[in-house]
Amino acid sequence: MPQQAHTEVEQLFRRSYSKLLSSLIVRFGTAEMSRIEDAVMEAYLGALKNWPHEGTPSNPEGWLYKVSFRKLLNSKALKQNQSSEIDYIADLSDEQEADNWDLHEVKDPELRLLFMICHPDLKKEDQLAFTLKTISGFGRKEIAETLLQSEETIKKRLARSRKFIKENQLVFDWPEKKEIETRIEIVHKALYLLFNEGYYSSHADRKVHKDFCLEAMRLCKYLCDHPIGNADSKALMSMMCFHISRFEGRLDESGNLILLRDQDRSKWDPYFIKLGDHYLSQCTTLQGEKTAWQIEAVISGQHSYATSIETTNWDFLEMLYNALYDVKPEKLVLLNLVLVLIMAGKLGKAKKLFEELNENDFGRYKTNYFFTGVELYKKLSDQFQTDLWMQKAMENSSQAK
Amino acid sequence: MLFMGGDYSELSPEEVERRMQLWQVWMADLRKKDLYLNGRALQPGAKRVKGDVGDVVTDGPFVEAKELVGGYIVFKANDIKHALSLTDGYPDFDLGGEVEVREIWNIS
Numbered sequence: 001m002p003q004q005a006h007t008e009v010e011q012l013f014r015r016s017y018s019k020l021l022s023s024l025i026v027r028f029g030t031a032e033m034s035r036i037e038d039a040v041m042e043a044y045l046g047a048l049k050n051w052p053h054e055g056t057p058s059n060p061e062g063w064l065y066k067v068s069f070r071k072l073l074n075s076k077a078l079k080q081n082q083s084s085e086i087d088y089i090a091d092l093s094d095e096q097e098a099d100n101w102d103l104h105e106v107k108d109p110e111l112r113l114l115f116m117i118c119h120p121d122l123k124k125e126d127q128l129a130f131t132l133k134t135i136s137g138f139g140r141k142e143i144a145e146t147l148l149q150s151e152e153t154i155k156k157r158l159a160r161s162r163k164f165i166k167e168n169q170l171v172f173d174w175p176e177k178k179e180i181e182t183r184i185e186i187v188h189k190a191l192y193l194l195f196n197e198g199y200y201s202s203h204a205d206r207k208v209h210k211d212f213c214l215e216a217m218r219l220c221k222y223l224c225d226h227p228i229g230n231a232d233s234k235a236l237m238s239m240m241c242f243h244i245s246r247f248e249g250r251l252d253e254s255g256n257l258i259l260l261r262d263q264d265r266s267k268w269d270p271y272f273i274k275l276g277d278h279y280l281s282q283c284t285t286l287q288g289e290k291t292a293w294q295i296e297a298v299i300s301g302q303h304s305y306a307t308s309i310e311t312t313n314w315d316f317l318e319m320l321y322n323a324l325y326d327v328k329p330e331k332l333v334l335l336n337l338v339l340v341l342i343m344a345g346k347l348g349k350a351k352k353l354f355e356e357l358n359e360n361d362f363g364r365y366k367t368n369y370f371f372t373g374v375e376l377y378k379k380l381s382d383q384f385q386t387d388l389w390m391q392k393a394m395e396n397s398s399q400a401k
Numbered sequence: 402m403l404f405m406g407g408d409y410s411e412l413s414p415e416e417v418e419r420r421m422q423l424w425q426v427w428m429a430d431l432r433k434k435d436l437y438l439n440g441r442a443l444q445p446g447a448k449r450v451k452g453d454v455g456d457v458v459t460d461g462p463f464v465e466a467k468e469l470v471g472g473y474i475v476f477k478a479n480d481i482k483h484a485l486s487l488t489d490g491y492p493d494f495d496l497g498g499e500v501e502v503r504e505i506w507n508i509s
Binding site for chain 2: 192193195196199200239243246250257259260261263277284290296298299300301302303305313316317319320323332333335336339340343363364365368369371372374375
């Protein structure tokens with residue numbers, strides 16, 4: 001099959017997957033999610049098979065919709081095993097419906113799906129899998145590889161999310177007004193998680209990782225432009241812009257991480273720095289509470305603005321991390337604060353804080369915690385401790401590998 | 402990937418400086434916060450309940466913990482002793498030295 005045609009279908013698929021899904025969900029209900037996804041997948045495979053021979057249809061999305069639609073109707077008919085006259089008439093009008101799917105197109109399908117799946121009772125890992133597959137159109141294998149999980153695990157997460165939708169009879173619509181504030185916070189966290197997975201995956205398939213980041217940003221921008229978005233949506237967007245501005249300087253050709261000190265800052269993208277700044281200006285006022293999202297955006301901005309490690313405003317970052325801990329009391333925040341204190345030359349404070357932390361606080365970032373110890377004790381000229389922490393780092397690494 | 406239609410040329414150093422100051426003003430009212438000296442939320446008995454461990458870390462794209470020091474060593478030594486012996490004349494590394502360490506042990 002010609003590569004060109006294949007790629008075109010793939011691109012179409014990624015672009016229109018959630019759109020198709022949404023229209024079909026509206027028609028058949030969220031309980032049919034599994035069947036809908038299967039039908040769409042079959043239609044897509046049919047396209048891959050047929051279009052190179054029969055040519056790409058003039059309305060490719062319409063084609064996919066029609067074929068998926070028919071498959072779903074047929075599967076229902078098979079189940080019911082009926083052929084009454086009433087059913088026949090119903091089928092006809094359904095067919096006509098299939099031809100006019102543009103009239104039934106759902107507005108903002110991805111955001112709706114996102115709000116639907118960002119339910120307080122659904123595990124965030126399952127939410128993430130659903131978002132990546134159903135909303136962003138990534139393949140199961142890609143997802144598994146980037147998240148460093150087995151395909152089987154991803155499969156289970158997807159199954160759980162579908163089951164959740166069915167059992168809780170989730171409605172494919174915007175949340176009620178009183179729920180929006182809670183829900184949107186979960187949406188923000190979901191996008192944050194998606195972005196982070198793309199930004200800090202530790203192996204070399206750069207393209208997919210950056211795609212995860214860009215996908216998070218695409219959905220976030222959608223949110224910012226939509227009336228349902230709020231100030232924190234903009235703060236999140238700003239933060240992601242600042243982070244992505246530094247993306248190109250972070251990895252070498254082999255996909256290894258280049259430390260901040262050694263990064264070529266000329267590779268940092270001024271476009272995204274300015275864009276981050278734009279969004280930040282839109283969501284902050286001099287008065288008022290500083291949210292975690294805003295603070296993290298400013299933190300990221302400080303790094304992006306700085307021309308070197310030496311001229312980075314570490315004292316200000318210390319302030320920012322203190323403020324962040326106040327609204328987001330998490331250990332990783334403290335670990336960063338330790339490093340900021342080291343950089344600011346406040347070694348006593350750094351040591352005091354570091355001693356409050358424990359390796360069990362850091363999950364897959366244990367080695368980062370150990371390296372922080374190395375850094376601290378090296379600066380304190382304590383050779384014994386430096387060796388000790390280096391040994392911990394190595395042992396942890398060897399276990400990981 | 403263009404998000405907006407505007408022309409985003411480079412930020413001038415003056416503009417950068419202005420922005421930095423802006424955010425410091427923004428934070429001015431929080432200048433007094435100095436959490437760890439107050440000991441707030443850092444009581445020695447800070448609970449670590451069994452079973453919590455899995456859920457403890459909310460990961461985030463933090464630059465300092467992940468890019469100031471990095472998070473992994475790739476090496477193929479027979480054991481720790483072997484690996485340590487590879488660094489005979491232990492590297493005296495400054496901030497950038499962690500990269501050196503990685504290079505020593507990054508046997509591909």
